[in-house]
Amino acid sequence: MNLILLSENDFTRENCVQLQGRRLKHVMEIHRASVGDRLSVGLLNGPLGKGTITTLTPDSVTLELHFDQQPPVPLPVTLILALPRPKMLKRVLMASSSMGVKRMFLINSFRVEKSFWKSPLLRKERIDEFLSLGLEQAKDTVVPEVLQRPLFKPFVEDELPAVIKDTLALVAHPTSLHPCPRDTKKHVTLAIGPEGGFIPYEIEKLAAIGFMPVSLGQRPLRVETVVPALLSKLF
Amino acid sequence: MNLILLSENDFTRENCVQLQGRRLKHVMEIHRASVGDRLSVGLLNGPLGKGTITTLTPDSVTLELHFDQQPPVPLPVTLILALPRPKMLKRVLMASSSMGVKRMFLINSFRVEKSFWKSPLLRKERIDEFLSLGLEQAKDTVVPEVLQRPLFKPFVEDELPAVIKDTLALVAHPTSLHPCPRDTKKHVTLAIGPEGGFIPYEIEKLAAIGFMPVSLGQRPLRVETVVPALLSKLF
Numbered sequence: 001m002n003l004i005l006l007s008e009n010d011f012t013r014e015n016c017v018q019l020q021g022r023r024l025k026h027v028m029e030i031h032r033a034s035v036g037d038r039l040s041v042g043l044l045n046g047p048l049g050k051g052t053i054t055t056l057t058p059d060s061v062t063l064e065l066h067f068d069q070q071p072p073v074p075l076p077v078t079l080i081l082a083l084p085r086p087k088m089l090k091r092v093l094m095a096s097s098s099m100g101v102k103r104m105f106l107i108n109s110f111r112v113e114k115s116f117w118k119s120p121l122l123r124k125e126r127i128d129e130f131l132s133l134g135l136e137q138a139k140d141t142v143v144p145e146v147l148q149r150p151l152f153k154p155f156v157e158d159e160l161p162a163v164i165k166d167t168l169a170l171v172a173h174p175t176s177l178h179p180c181p182r183d184t185k186k187h188v189t190l191a192i193g194p195e196g197g198f199i200p201y202e203i204e205k206l207a208a209i210g211f212m213p214v215s216l217g218q219r220p221l222r223v224e225t226v227v228p229a230l231l232s233k234l235f
Numbered sequence: 236m237n238l239i240l241l242s243e244n245d246f247t248r249e250n251c252v253q254l255q256g257r258r259l260k261h262v263m264e265i266h267r268a269s270v271g272d273r274l275s276v277g278l279l280n281g282p283l284g285k286g287t288i289t290t291l292t293p294d295s296v297t298l299e300l301h302f303d304q305q306p307p308v309p310l311p312v313t314l315i316l317a318l319p320r321p322k323m324l325k326r327v328l329m330a331s332s333s334m335g336v337k338r339m340f341l342i343n344s345f346r347v348e349k350s351f352w353k354s355p356l357l358r359k360e361r362i363d364e365f366l367s368l369g370l371e372q373a374k375d376t377v378v379p380e381v382l383q384r385p386l387f388k389p390f391v392e393d394e395l396p397a398v399i400k401d402t403l404a405l406v407a408h409p410t411s412l413h414p415c416p417r418d419t420k421k422h423v424t425l426a427i428g429p430e431g432g433f434i435p436y437e438i439e440k441l442a443a444i445g446f447m448p449v450s451l452g453q454r455p456l457r458v459e460t461v462v463p464a465l466l467s468k469l470f
Binding site: 002072091094095098099100137138139140182183216217218219220221222224225226228229230231232233 | 237307326329330333334335372373374375417418451452453454455456457459460461463464465466467468
């Protein structure tokens with residue numbers, strides 16, 4: 001937690017918040033902070049600044065706020081991700097959020113196990129929790145939008161053409177002979193398949209609406225490794 | 236497991252292995268394979284090829300081997316990593332191994348908790364297990380060398396100058412104004428600090444022997460995210 005994320009509910013009056021729970025624990029155990037200390041804070045979907053501790057008890061901490069910065073620039077990317085297995089989903093959401101992705105679609109694919117769609121981790125409050133961990137890591141406040149699309153074909157045919165309009169549409173495909181472009185100045189729509197990759201039918205459907213298959217090299221990588229690797233290569 | 240890794244101990248005669256345990260389970264439950272199926276195999280620190288199943292029982296699987304490929308090219312990098320917390324160490328070793336890192340030093344730093352050095356995950360057999368998971372993922376066979384250096388100053392002063400000789404020596408430092416170079420054609424020595432970063436004294440010590448501090452941007456990232464991001468940017 002490099003930043004304490006605040007929401008409107010935390011305010012007791014203008015420029016003053018009172019925190020309990022996980023954030024209090026962090027202030028006491030990690031910062032080992034005391035009254036007068038200044039900590040990095042950010043308002044959810046708002047500015048960044050400092051919070052000065054005015055009271056600290058075992059039950060709550062009160063901070064007097066001063067906001068003076070805007071959140072960091074987002075990555076110009078829309079991520080289309082075949083739903084990963086739940087324990088990997090958590091790490092991929094955190095990593096994507098920390099790197100500045102602001103829009104993601106979690107989609108179905110032939111190699112996504114049906115049971116993954118029933119995971120309790122897909123509830124909005126759990127997803128927001130993982131995204132917030134990424135924001136706290138990266139000192140960002142702008143919560144990414146994560147959309148779930150459990151049907152591949154209607155998503156690709158009916159919704160995706162509008163999503164990729166005016167963007168460079170790429171699909172990660174380890175056997176492609178096109179290397180992933182570097183340092184692109186464009187807005188990118190980046191599709192990443194499940195473990196084992198998209199099946200040929202899915203690659204064809206994506207290619208048919210304008211996706212270019214690109215590769216990072218001959219090594220198949222895990223989704224949690226390939227997401228930061230591709231984002232870092234592209235931007 | 237995109238590749239079944241074999242060691243000399245698995246051989247019953249020339250070009251024939253018998254497997255039990257985790258690899259048998261994988262053949263039966265993930266591949267759902269039967270006699271006659273051909274699976275990707277690799278000999279530890281040796282060539283890749285195919286194994287044809289000749290017998291399959293609940294107790295063991297026998298494969299007839301044919302090797303015909305060399306392992307993928309390694310990344311020209313030496314990774315110097317402040318020892319991460321144990322659960323992160325596992326993922327970082329897997330990711331580094333899957334991306335083709337062949338030499339790593341796990342080093343101490345002011346912000347590395349002392350208890351991390353006592354973790355049972357630092358035993359050679361556990362480290363080799365995590366490295367092998369990365370090799371199986373990336374269809375590689377060449378086991379990386381992982382060296383542990385629990386004293387920062389003697390390592391940097393006495394050993395590191397020889398390590399970085401004829402390489403581009405970079406240290407990841409979020410506040411540096413130099414962006415991380417892209418697509419370098421050089422052999423790189425890449426140092427990555429702990430959560431919270433190297434302290435100024437450590438950056439100075441590294442800079443004094445020739446390390447250039449470089450940054451991936453203003454977002455502090457977790458070690459497990461920054462390792463694939465930096466490797467992908469560099470190569």
